[in-house]
Amino acid sequence: MRDVAIIGVGMTKFGELWDQNIRDMFAEAALKAMEDAGVKKLDAMYVGAMSSGLYTFQEHIASVMADYIGQVGIPSTRVESACASGGLAVKSAIIEVASGMSDIVLAGGVEKMWDADDGSMILATAADQEYEGFHGVTFPGLYAMMANAYMDRYGLTREELAQVPIKNHKHAINNPNAQYPFPLNLDGVLKSSMVADPLRLMDCSPITDGAAAVIVCPLDRAKEFTNKPIKVKGIGAATGPIALHDHKDLTRLDAVRLAGERAYKMAGVTKDDIDFVEVHDCFSIAEIIVAEELGFFGYGEAGKAIANGQGTYGGRIVINPSGGLKAKGHPVGATGTAQILEAVTQLRGDAGKRQVKDAKIGMTQNMGGSGGSSVVHILEAV
Amino acid sequence: MRDVAIIGVGMTKFGELWDQNIRDMFAEAALKAMEDAGVKKLDAMYVGAMSSGLYTFQEHIASVMADYIGQVGIPSTRVESACASGGLAVKSAIIEVASGMSDIVLAGGVEKMWDADDGSMILATAADQEYEGFHGVTFPGLYAMMANAYMDRYGLTREELAQVPIKNHKHAINNPNAQYPFPLNLDGVLKSSMVADPLRLMDCSPITDGAAAVIVCPLDRAKEFTNKPIKVKGIGAATGPIALHDHKDLTRLDAVRLAGERAYKMAGVTKDDIDFVEVHDCFSIAEIIVAEELGFFGYGEAGKAIANGQGTYGGRIVINPSGGLKAKGHPVGATGTAQILEAVTQLRGDAGKRQVKDAKIGMTQNMGGSGGSSVVHILEAV
Numbered sequence: 001m002r003d004v005a006i007i008g009v010g011m012t013k014f015g016e017l018w019d020q021n022i023r024d025m026f027a028e029a030a031l032k033a034m035e036d037a038g039v040k041k042l043d044a045m046y047v048g049a050m051s052s053g054l055y056t057f058q059e060h061i062a063s064v065m066a067d068y069i070g071q072v073g074i075p076s077t078r079v080e081s082a083c084a085s086g087g088l089a090v091k092s093a094i095i096e097v098a099s100g101m102s103d104i105v106l107a108g109g110v111e112k113m114w115d116a117d118d119g120s121m122i123l124a125t126a127a128d129q130e131y132e133g134f135h136g137v138t139f140p141g142l143y144a145m146m147a148n149a150y151m152d153r154y155g156l157t158r159e160e161l162a163q164v165p166i167k168n169h170k171h172a173i174n175n176p177n178a179q180y181p182f183p184l185n186l187d188g189v190l191k192s193s194m195v196a197d198p199l200r201l202m203d204c205s206p207i208t209d210g211a212a213a214v215i216v217c218p219l220d221r222a223k224e225f226t227n228k229p230i231k232v233k234g235i236g237a238a239t240g241p242i243a244l245h246d247h248k249d250l251t252r253l254d255a256v257r258l259a260g261e262r263a264y265k266m267a268g269v270t271k272d273d274i275d276f277v278e279v280h281d282c283f284s285i286a287e288i289i290v291a292e293e294l295g296f297f298g299y300g301e302a303g304k305a306i307a308n309g310q311g312t313y314g315g316r317i318v319i320n321p322s323g324g325l326k327a328k329g330h331p332v333g334a335t336g337t338a339q340i341l342e343a344v345t346q347l348r349g350d351a352g353k354r355q356v357k358d359a360k361i362g363m364t365q366n367m368g369g370s371g372g373s374s375v376v377h378i379l380e381a382v
Numbered sequence: 383m384r385d386v387a388i389i390g391v392g393m394t395k396f397g398e399l400w401d402q403n404i405r406d407m408f409a410e411a412a413l414k415a416m417e418d419a420g421v422k423k424l425d426a427m428y429v430g431a432m433s434s435g436l437y438t439f440q441e442h443i444a445s446v447m448a449d450y451i452g453q454v455g456i457p458s459t460r461v462e463s464a465c466a467s468g469g470l471a472v473k474s475a476i477i478e479v480a481s482g483m484s485d486i487v488l489a490g491g492v493e494k495m496w497d498a499d500d501g502s503m504i505l506a507t508a509a510d511q512e513y514e515g516f517h518g519v520t521f522p523g524l525y526a527m528m529a530n531a532y533m534d535r536y537g538l539t540r541e542e543l544a545q546v547p548i549k550n551h552k553h554a555i556n557n558p559n560a561q562y563p564f565p566l567n568l569d570g571v572l573k574s575s576m577v578a579d580p581l582r583l584m585d586c587s588p589i590t591d592g593a594a595a596v597i598v599c600p601l602d603r604a605k606e607f608t609n610k611p612i613k614v615k616g617i618g619a620a621t622g623p624i625a626l627h628d629h630k631d632l633t634r635l636d637a638v639r640l641a642g643e644r645a646y647k648m649a650g651v652t653k654d655d656i657d658f659v660e661v662h663d664c665f666s667i668a669e670i671i672v673a674e675e676l677g678f679f680g681y682g683e684a685g686k687a688i689a690n691g692q693g694t695y696g697g698r699i700v701i702n703p704s705g706g707l708k709a710k711g712h713p714v715g716a717t718g719t720a721q722i723l724e725a726v727t728q729l730r731g732d733a734g735k736r737q738v739k740d741a742k743i744g745m746t747q748n749m750g751g752s753g754g755s756s757v758v759h760i761l762e763a764v
Contacts (some may be wrong), residue, residue, distance in 0.1 A: 001481050001483065021512070023512070050441060051435050051441050053433045053435045053436045053504075053507050054435045054436060054439075054441075056511070057436075057507050057511055057515065058507055058511040058512075058515075059432060059433050059436075059462060059464055059507040059508055060462075060463060060507070060508040060509075060624065060750050060754055060755065061462075062462070062463055062621070062755070063463065063464075063621045063622070063624050063750060063751065063754035063755045064510070064624045064754070066621040067621065067623055067624045067625075067628070067754070071621075072621055072622065072623055073620055073621060073622070073636070073637075073640055074620070074621060075620060075621065075757075076463075076621045076755070077461055077463060077470050077473075077474065077619075078461065078462040078463060079459055079460065079462075080441060080442075080443075080444070080460040080461075080462055081442060081444055081445065081458075081459060081460060082441055082442035082445075088459050091459075092459065092474065095477060095478055095481050095483055096477055096481075098481045098482075098483070099383050099477050099480045099481030099482075100383045100480075100481075101383065101477055101480070122435075125435050125439050125440055125441040125442070126441055126442040127442075128446070129438070129439055129440040130403070130405070130440075133439065133440075237457035237459075238456070238457060239444070239445045239448040239449065239453075239454055239455060239456060239457065239458045240445070240454065240455070241449055242442065242445050242446045242449045243449075246449070254455070255455075258455055368442050368445060369442050369445065372442055372445035372446070373442065373444070373445045373458070375457075
């Protein structure tokens with residue numbers, strides 16, 4: 001396999017983008033990434049989108065987007081793995097370049113969520129429709145069960161759990177692309193509407209419109225395009241049980257652990273080499289379990305550690321410097337690509353006030369459903 | 383890039399499968415392919431499905447399927463490119479093996495179409511929603527415009543056009559998995575219901591439930607699994623304009639020509655080396671234009687040539703020995719994988735009464751929308 005580098009990134013602002021349709025958003029992110037890399041012609045592209053069919057009644061979106069960014073003719077493939085679609089699109093692009101099939105490949109993620117009036121039901125298509133969907137369960141309910149099991153077993157308090165979104169909102173203040181770049185305090189979490197006990201509105205990532213894109217090429221060509229190439233050091237993906245009731249343990253996400261192990265192995269690094277991590281905090285409890293599955297904290301320890309400042313600047317590891325899904329926003333198909341963009345921005349040293357000092361190696365973790373899929377990338381400044 | 387071989391294939395019967403849901407169908411095809419290859423453990427898998435969200439309200443289908451065939455834990459990625467989803471899933475699996483990332487990879491396609499009551503509208507999500515969909519155009523109308531333009535320019539008669547489905551039904555009689563394995567005569571076509579002038583019901587591929595799967599591995603390992611490995615000699619994919627009004631010529635499908643050129647180049651063969659071809663005859667006119675874009679006939683010549691027996695046994699080249707989309711059936715996400723299965727079956731010499739004599743090199747051509755995407759594979763018996 002050839003070594004691969006990321007040479008360009010671009011994204012829209014995340015939020016309620018009433019003035020942009022799904023094409024406009026994707027094109028903005030893709031063209032910014034191409035401008036960032038200084039490339040005018042792509043060899044191939046991948047588009048991550050969870051449910052463009054249900055959200056916008058447009059499938060075949062990879063061809064739509066190739067056409068709309070002026071690249072008609074190139075191979076273009078949509079990749080879908082629920083909320084991990086964007087991360088898997090980047091992984092697919094990396095594999096294509098690693099194989100030698102193509103040199104300059106764009107991977108973009110996009111989701112237009114605000115135009116639909118039944119967004120939570122559409123998101124529920126990422127769960128097991130025959131068993132979970134049939135019984136009316138949606139994701140807040142599934143993650144609430146995980147939160148209850150975790151809090152019961154490990155004694156995590158409601159106040160400690162609230163520190164996850166509080167931290168992520170604090171990080172987002174310095175992210176100009178974030179949907180909710182405002183501070184959040186304990187009262188703000190604890191007095192927000194109950195969604196699914198114990199999860200309140202401020203534990204839940206929002207509905208978001210947005211797109212993000214990255215461009216990859218062979219590492220040995222990267223210097224043609226940028227003086228700050230970012231090497232793809234490791235990638236790992238895995239599936240987990242599609243239904244939460246098939247998890248052996250409600251406080252574990254096997255797909256995350258497997259994806260992490262595969263990425264660490266390929267990269268030849270350990271958790272101690274990682275300077276920051278963007279994780280999939282779709283709900284506050286998710287960030288805690290993911291941080292444990294990736295090895296940054298022991299089982300049962302991440303919740304209290306994050307509440308004690310170990311997940312932010314000056315702590316054990318900076319988790320979600322971008323603000324994460326909770327505060328940056330979660331346009332599901334774009335989330336994985338936006339995580340990679342944040343990692344690249346940090347590794348380039350371009351993150352401004354949210355810069356992680358001396359960041360050399362960063363990690364991203366993107367997830368589908370209640371752990372039905374996950375994909376992990378390890379990136380390095382070279 | 384490593385050379386890649388196909389070592390196993392499997393499919394369901396195509397038709398109205400009221401007793402099987404989307405999981406049952408996929409599992410049947412996948413497990414048959416695994417049994418055919420003699421493999422119990424996969425390294426990764428790809429799932430081609432056009433619109434599992436709109437048809438069955440289940441996205442995240444690659445994880446669902448990995449779980450349901452007992453392979454939970456492996457990376458699994460859904461690929462979507464409308465009716466070319468299955469072909470692109472196979473291409474993605476080939477690239478992953480070629481890269482060295484994985485050895486044993488399954489690519490399956492599936493679509494459960496009969497359960498939806500608005501199937502034609504769901505298919506229309508493969509067209510340009512903002513322009514074509516907005517005006518109410520669906521695919522029979524788009525292909526009817528292509529048929530009218532072709533018939534007008536080249537003098538193809540309505541009776542000659544009818545010979546495409548008549549030939550494909552004749553082929554399907556010998557395919558035990560075909561949805562409509564019965565003969566069709568000229569009256570049967572010309573007196574069938576008008577759908578979109580000049581296309582009648584018997585010019586249109588049907589609504590179909592079904593699944594098909596193939597397993598690929600490095601060519602140098604293929605003999606561990608089979609004494610009849612089929613080498614992947616060339617692959618090519620391309621996009622075309624998503625909207626028909628952006629085609630420079632209504633009688634051309636640029637994506638097909640580009641995909642074919644790329645596959646021929648990679649394979650190092652020409653049209654004269656191809657012994658048979660499975661093409662995407664979603665409508666009778668499509669088979670004609672595709673056969674021209676792949677170089678088997680000059681522009682304007684394929685319609686009359688097929689009517690004169692040049693597209694069947696004993697003619698210039700056997701087109702759609704399986705019966706094609708028209709008579710074998712068209713479960714959109716599964717069509718591309720089923721084409722590969724037919725090519726493998728022919729190249730193994732296992733096609734029984736529909737065997738193409740001395741078949742050494744075969745081609746498949748899968749297409750999305752009105753030519754918004756296409757993917758071509760060239761396979762060889764080794």
